[in-house]
Amino acid sequence: MLQPILQIRQTPAVIGFDTEPGNYSISQPKAEVNVTTTPEKLTVESTSPELTIDQSRAWEAYNGGKMLDMNRRIYSGIQQLYLQAIARKVEQGNRMAQFFRPGNTIAEVYGMDTKPNSFPEIRGPASYDNVDIHIETRAPQINFRAAKVDIQVERRNPEIEYTRGKLNIYMKQYASIQFIPSELNIQL
Template sequence: MLQPLLQIRQTPALIGMDADLGILSITQPKAEVNITTTSAELTVESFRPELLIDQSRAWAAFTGGSLPDMNKRIYSGIQQLYLQGIARKVEQGNRMAHFFKPGNTIAEVYGTDTEPNSFPETRGPASYDNVDIHFETRDPEIEFHPAEVHIQVEGRRPEIEYTRGKLNIYMQQYASIHFIPPEVNFQL
């Protein structure tokens, strides 16, 4: 005879999950770069050459030159002529002291003195080298300032943004147990 069986049916629990990923956004603004340049500077200052011509000695020999120089020459020349005149008078006096010697008569001593007294030279000495020429040059003044570059960088921090995703956890199916009893016939 068959034995009746009890049936047990079981339904497992199912958990449902609905998940969306989070969104991560990272942006970084560009750094701000400022570049300033100072240009190079070159300064050159040149000077004209100078030609100096001193022809004062040539003019002194030609015309006597300036009045103070001419007076100086006359003054020093008069001193010289004065000394020469004194020497000539002394020599004539010495000759007159010996009047008894032949050739020392008054007519011979003073009569031959017919030369006029000369005036001192008012002009300077003549020479081929009376003009002085001097040529003067100067080196140019050069200044150089090199170029300068100034760089300023202002960095920006990254901007990070995170948006959370969603997570839904729910019971998709509940667990259950069903007992199905056997059919029992009570017939005898």
């Protein structure tokens, strides 16, 4: 007698996955840079030298100079000449008082006095150093202001975008069990 056979067919379950990866998009705008420069400044102030020439003593030696100075020299010179004349007259009087000595006669005392009375010198003394030259110089005034650079930077944050990926899970094949009986010939 034949044994009946039972077939069992099994189909496994198959799960399908469809995926797309996520994407990052990163961009960063350029920073904005502002540069402001103040230029340097140099100022130089200079004064021209001062030349002073004083030739008043040269003019005094040449023509007497100013009237006031000339009158002062005449006045002081006349005083000196007057004192010298008095001294000469006193000397002559002293010699005349000793008329009995040889050489003290009236002719010798007064006859030898032939020098004219001079007028005082109205001019100043002559010299190679009568002109005074004076030069006054001043150092220049120098002002310097250094240059300044001002840098302003405005930074921009990065822009990050993320696009999510896809994940699709599905049943590609379902599990199944199939029982197949064998054919039975049953004769009755």
